[in-house]
Amino acid sequence: MNRRIIRPRTVAEATNTLAEVTAKGGRALVVGGGTIAVPQLTRREVDPSDIIDLGDLDIPLVRYDEDTVRLGPAASYQSLLDTPSAERRVPLLHMMAKGITGGIQIRTQGTIVGSLVCARPCSDAPAVLVAHAAQVTLSSVRGTRTMPAERFITGPERSDLCPDELVTELTFRSRPEATAHGYYKLKFAESSWPVVTCACCVLADGTVELTLGGVRGVPWKIRLPDGVANSPRRLRDGLEDHMSALPEDDFWEDIRADGAYRRRVAATVASRASRQAHARLPSAMERP
Numbered sequence: 001m002n003r004r005i006i007r008p009r010t011v012a013e014a015t016n017t018l019a020e021v022t023a024k025g026g027r028a029l030v031v032g033g034g035t036i037a038v039p040q041l042t043r044r045e046v047d048p049s050d051i052i053d054l055g056d057l058d059i060p061l062v063r064y065d066e067d068t069v070r071l072g073p074a075a076s077y078q079s080l081l082d083t084p085s086a087e088r089r090v091p092l093l094h095m096m097a098k099g100i101t102g103g104i105q106i107r108t109q110g111t112i113v114g115s116l117v118c119a120r121p122c123s124d125a126p127a128v129l130v131a132h133a134a135q136v137t138l139s140s141v142r143g144t145r146t147m148p149a150e151r152f153i154t155g156p157e158r159s160d161l162c163p164d165e166l167v168t169e170l171t172f173r174s175r176p177e178a179t180a181h182g183y184y185k186l187k188f189a190e191s192s193w194p195v196v197t198c199a200c201c202v203l204a205d206g207t208v209e210l211t212l213g214g215v216r217g218v219p220w221k222i223r224l225p226d227g228v229a230n231s232p233r234r235l236r237d238g239l240e241d242h243m244s245a246l247p248e249d250d251f252w253e254d255i256r257a258d259g260a261y262r263r264r265v266a267a268t269v270a271s272r273a274s275r276q277a278h279a280r281l282p283s284a285m286e287r288p
């Protein structure tokens with residue numbers, strides 16, 4: 001089959017092509033870094049009529065305004081790590097990007113948007129984007145819409161993306177109330193995919209926001225009051241009680257681990273992320 005490969009320079013060019021392909025009843029495959037899409041093509045799991053490669057899009061990879069960080073569709077993990085203020089402005093994203101396996105090749109090639117669109121429960125990025133309250137901007141010839149990452153992910157490997165739409169931006173507003181962050185992931189080997197992840201954010205009033213990945217089909221946000229959150233042991237015990245009250249089929253399972261295992265380890269992963277975050281608290285807020 002002869003497939004067209006298009007390398008748009010502008011969003012208008014990309015969305016016009018998507019609209020044209022969709023109107024003709026075709027199916028376009030949008031490619032960011034291609035670390036997931038290209039293997040799917042080679043394995044013939046997808047059979048698009050057209051391929052739209054976003055690699056040449058004329059959109060900055062990472063931009064910093066006064067109180068906002070913006071990631072373009074081609075922003076890779078490495079492009080974020082290469083910007084000096086990322087660690088301060090989007091700390092969880094920075095910690096997550098450092099821990100992506102596959103070496104410099106995957107960190108440079110894989111995009112953060114690509115991981116979000118795939119919405120795989122076991123990927124690092126979706127839960128971290130939810131933890132950072134990222135806003136997702138979608139563009140098509142019909143216009144532009146923006147929604148929280150939490151709403152964009154509608155289920156395991158499902159998102160609210162229409163066939164004629166592109167994700168054109170991820171936006172992060174600074175959160176002055178968030179004082180310390182931690183990120184912990186459980187994986188079975190140095191190079192393996194995550195099994196369970198937890199992004200932790202300690203707020204100025206001591207409240208802890210935990211966002212767990214790989215535990216349920218979508219990122220799972222839990223807020224704990226100061227009294228529970230300031231002791232890793234109480235936090236773990238509290239979460240364990242909470243998890244054991246939920247039915248096993250509420251938990252995600254895949255080739256790496258079943259739901260029972262994920263339920264068993266989630267509280268420990270969360271307490272490690274929380275411990276990391278509390279260790280980074282400014283000294284005036286440090287716990288005894």
Ligand SMILES: Cc1cc2nc3c(=O)[nH]c(=O)nc-3n(C[C@H](O)[C@H](O)[C@H](O)COP(=O)(O)OP(=O)(O)OC[C@H]3O[C@@H](n4cnc5c(N)ncnc54)[C@H](O)[C@@H]3O)c2cc1C
Pocket residue numbers: 029030031032033034035036037038054073099100101102106109110111112113114115117118122123124125161165166167168192193194
């Ligand atoms: C060796 C190896 C190690 C890895 N390690 C990890 C790891 O440690 N943690 C982890 O989470 N992941 C890991 N991954 C997975 C991969 O790196 C990420 O998921 C990556 O971020 C995917 O981005 P991409 O740009 O390559 O996506 P692509 O393959 O380009 O696209 C993925 C999907 O998103 C769609 N898409 C992409 N961009 C857009 C857009 N702008 N608008 C609309 N749709 C779009 C595509 O159509 C496709 O369906 C690993 C992969 C490999 C091969």
